[in-house]
Amino acid sequence: MIYPKSVAALIEYFQKFPSIGPKSAQRMALYLLRMPVSEVKKFAQVMIDAKENTKTCEICFNISSDSPCDICKSSSRDRSVICVTAETKDLIAIEKTNEYKGLYHVLQGLISPMDGIGADDIRIRELLNRLTNNDVQEIILALPPSVEGEATSLYLTKLIKPFGIKVSRIAFGLPVGADLEYADEITLARAIEGRHEI
């Protein structure tokens, strides 16, 4: 006995999502089957609404209900700094800190030759177009400390420097509250490398 065809199709769909394996997909599908029909229909509608009511901002490629997005339209934002992130979720993480008041640019990916993602597949050209505007004085690269993040950072730095714009990268080091003893070697090495005088 296997699952009824309609349930198997549902499990298969859940499995397409990132970090959802066969077991999680099964658990989610069975949970959904226990929900009342009305609730399932509501969830289905929420999904369609979310998809239909969101746009990608034509300037920074952030997810938004309008284009340009609220950040790009805002007059209270510092228009001299652009923070470059790989994904929208990274932008959200930075916004949550309430520390950064500049603009953003979401690359929608990272250069990754292994996965066949080149410079033209992510929003690099669109970022360079924004630099012709004289307002921009600094680009902050908030890309992850992975091989792809390093490669993309290096590539972007080379392209942006000729514009006479300052390029910086967020600091990598020991997370606040973490114990030195339990930090991995690479993080610790980066923390030492990025030390600053006090």
Next chain:
Amino acid sequence: MIYPKSVAALIEYFQKFPSIGPKSAQRMALYLLRMPVSEVKKFAQVMIDAKENTKTCEICFNISSDSPCDICKSSSRDRSVICVTAETKDLIAIEKTNEYKGLYHVLQGLISPMDGIGADDIRIRELLNRLTNNDVQEIILALPPSVEGEATSLYLTKLIKPFGIKVSRIAFGLPVGADLEYADEITLARAIEGRHEI
């Protein structure tokens, strides 16, 4: 800046699923927003179809496209044994072994006073009703080795024994391929307790 309202609603829905935390829900929602509209609509329909086309078997409470389900209706199944599981996914796991040819009974939960789930909240009464049928000679309890699983097993054993029916429980011990050294103490203790002569 937070997510647009429609996206926030979607993230909230994903978070309702078991073992999906805020970060996973966010990742799933953003993945969905990247899918083509047609695909999102198809997924929504698959969900509704799965919900509308599945029933709970009136005999064993398994999820099925018909009631009674294929297992309960099958003439090739051994009707003298009923394997009791907590959830449908456990039934599926046993079916996948291709070892068991008897019937099933899905309790749809376990007794858990901590969560306010008593004997009447799960399908115990329905199991006892099935025992009045003279065919049944053995009940195999395939409940997990958790506090709730133990309590439910004990409770069921007490209720079933007076029917003069054999009650057994699946064996707990070292997983096949596992190293003794890395097994936790409880598993190892159960493995010793459940030893058999060779």
